[in-house]
Amino acid sequence: MRIIRLIAVGLAFHVKSLTLSIFFLLTSVFMPLLVATVAYYMFKAGGKPGTLFYASLGASVYGIWSSTLFGSGGAIQWQRWQGTLEVLVSAPAPFVLVVLPLTLATSAIGVYSLVSTLLWGRLVFGIPFTIEHSLAFVVAVPATILGLGLLGLLFASTFVLYRHANALSNMLEWPVLLVTGMLVPLSLLPGWSHPIAWVLAPTWGVRAIREAALGGTPWPDVGITVALGAAYLALGVVCLRYFESAARKRATLSLT
Amino acid sequence: MGHNSVRVFFVGGVTSFRALFNWLSPWIYIPSLLVAPIFQILLFAYIGRAAHVESDEFYVIGNAFQYTAIPCIFAMSSTIEGERWMQTLSSILVSPARRVPLFLGRALPVLVNGALTCVFSLVVGGAILGIHVPARAFAPLVLVVLVTAASCTGLGLLLAGIGFLVRETATLNNIAFGVLLVFCGVNVRLSNLPGEMETMAKGMPLTHGIEAARQLADGASLGHVGGLVLAEAAIGAIYATVGYAFIRVLEHQSRVHATLERA
Numbered sequence: 001m002r003i004i005r006l007i008a009v010g011l012a013f014h015v016k017s018l019t020l021s022i023f024f025l026l027t028s029v030f031m032p033l034l035v036a037t038v039a040y041y042m043f044k045a046g047g048k049p050g051t052l053f054y055a056s057l058g059a060s061v062y063g064i065w066s067s068t069l070f071g072s073g074g075a076i077q078w079q080r081w082q083g084t085l086e087v088l089v090s091a092p093a094p095f096v097l098v099v100l101p102l103t104l105a106t107s108a109i110g111v112y113s114l115v116s117t118l119l120w121g122r123l124v125f126g127i128p129f130t131i132e133h134s135l136a137f138v139v140a141v142p143a144t145i146l147g148l149g150l151l152g153l154l155f156a157s158t159f160v161l162y163r164h165a166n167a168l169s170n171m172l173e174w175p176v177l178l179v180t181g182m183l184v185p186l187s188l189l190p191g192w193s194h195p196i197a198w199v200l201a202p203t204w205g206v207r208a209i210r211e212a213a214l215g216g217t218p219w220p221d222v223g224i225t226v227a228l229g230a231a232y233l234a235l236g237v238v239c240l241r242y243f244e245s246a247a248r249k250r251a252t253l254s255l256t
Numbered sequence: 257m258g259h260n261s262v263r264v265f266f267v268g269g270v271t272s273f274r275a276l277f278n279w280l281s282p283w284i285y286i287p288s289l290l291v292a293p294i295f296q297i298l299l300f301a302y303i304g305r306a307a308h309v310e311s312d313e314f315y316v317i318g319n320a321f322q323y324t325a326i327p328c329i330f331a332m333s334s335t336i337e338g339e340r341w342m343q344t345l346s347s348i349l350v351s352p353a354r355r356v357p358l359f360l361g362r363a364l365p366v367l368v369n370g371a372l373t374c375v376f377s378l379v380v381g382g383a384i385l386g387i388h389v390p391a392r393a394f395a396p397l398v399l400v401v402l403v404t405a406a407s408c409t410g411l412g413l414l415l416a417g418i419g420f421l422v423r424e425t426a427t428l429n430n431i432a433f434g435v436l437l438v439f440c441g442v443n444v445r446l447s448n449l450p451g452e453m454e455t456m457a458k459g460m461p462l463t464h465g466i467e468a469a470r471q472l473a474d475g476a477s478l479g480h481v482g483g484l485v486l487a488e489a490a491i492g493a494i495y496a497t498v499g500y501a502f503i504r505v506l507e508h509q510s511r512v513h514a515t516l517e518r519a
Contacts, residue, residue, distance in 0.1 A: 023427045034434040041444040046307030164283045171287035174295035184302040
């Protein structure tokens with residue numbers, strides 16, 4: 001019960017806090033809109049207007065990914081800059097339960113992007129918004145947010161030892177957007193990239209959302225997204241414990 | 257320009273770049289300025305393939321040039337925001353150094369770095385996607401890269417001036433980067449954009465430089481794209497002039513109102 005309360009309070013706090021950050025709102029709303037706009041014009045120029053809703057759904061998941069990535073990259077770094085990292089590490093609660101609500105909050109903020117990107121497509125480009133399987137869509141969205149938030153936890157755990165996590169998160173934005181098929185069908189990518197896509201929750205999350213919206217079988221994809229999330233959580237706990245211990249031993253926890 | 261101004265221009269510029277621009281750490285430089293642009297190129301080239309529009313060469317050139325905006329814009333805005341963060345802004349502005357070499361000297365290493373980022377992206381992105389550019393286009397392309405980097409640095413100078421007014425310069429820089437991505441014909445031909453966007457694009461850095469580079473890669477001579485190169489240089493000069501004037505005005509205002517360290 002205390003664990004649930006800790007996560008719930010932390011989640012609410014970080015969602016409120018991130019919502020007040022102009023930088024974060026920009027990351028989660030504005031940049032995905034721009035990428036979506038470019039993609040819309042590209043698909044229109046290619047004479048494939050029927051794929052606009054496909055691109056719109058992919059761009060909206062990109063928004064969730066983008067905010068998760070910057071959030072997990074910053075999760076440790078921001079605490080370092082503010083001088084609160086040592087306090088959080090030394091708190092009685094396990095450190096993973098302190099970081100988890102933050103990474104979940106960063107992916108939850110991605111809902112802003114989902115809504116704004118779909119609205120942008122509808123209002124500016126006239127892209128029809130029709131959902132084939134409403135229930136599956138309503139389940140697929142939070143499942144994707146959960147999967148990405150837990151992937152963010154795994155990233156954040158490895159960033160404890162890496163002082164320039166922001167640079168790494170900047171670097172990862174486009175590759176994951178490419179390899180997970182958010183805007184490009186996986187079949188177009190080289191075969192060697194497919195196993196990378198399979199272990200990344202955004203691949204299955206965007207598939208689940210698309211299958212629910214466009215018609216198909218979203219439930220297996222929802223299941224894989226959640227299962228991958230559970231695997232990230234287990235790995236994240238182990239990594240966080242190891243890297244936290246290493247940072248204490250080397251006295252590098254607060255080095256910026 | 258006296259000896260001291262020359263010293264401020266070169267030594268001050270390099271020192272500022274090294275001190276403020278911590279991207280020079282390989283842990284930041286490599287992922288941010290060497291790896292990220294390659295993946296931006298690949299992403300849009302594959303979206304182009306999925307949409308059945310344009311060639312790989314179109315996306316390699318567009319995105320390699322557009323990524324020049326990252327080092328140019330972010331580094332120039334650091335000249336104000338970074339100094340304020342380090343609490344050295346007032347010390348610099350109280351110095352008797354002439355302002356033209358002081359600020360433009362800081363632009364020179366930024367421009368060179370932006371050009372290097374672009375050339376690296378063109379070479380590596382082009383090699384990965386297997387595009388062919390005629391050898392005689394290499395030298396003119398380098399010239400266009402330098403002019404375009406200078407143009408982006410001009411925009412960076414303007415954004416640096418805005419740094420006197422706003423605290424969230426990172427947000428501002430990201431907005432500028434995104435606007436350039438959409439408007440400047442990076443991934444979508446100007447003719448495929450609405451007329452208003454096309455008109456606005458013609459007043460932005462990058463637009464003419466990208467077009468010139470594409471024509472050179474397709475075999476055009478430097479003389480043939482001379483008008484585009486001159487237009488790019490003129491736009492950069494206008495942004496730099498306005499940016500410099502803006503910095504001077506706001507520097508004065510911040511002294512009058514004691515707001516130098518406030519933002």
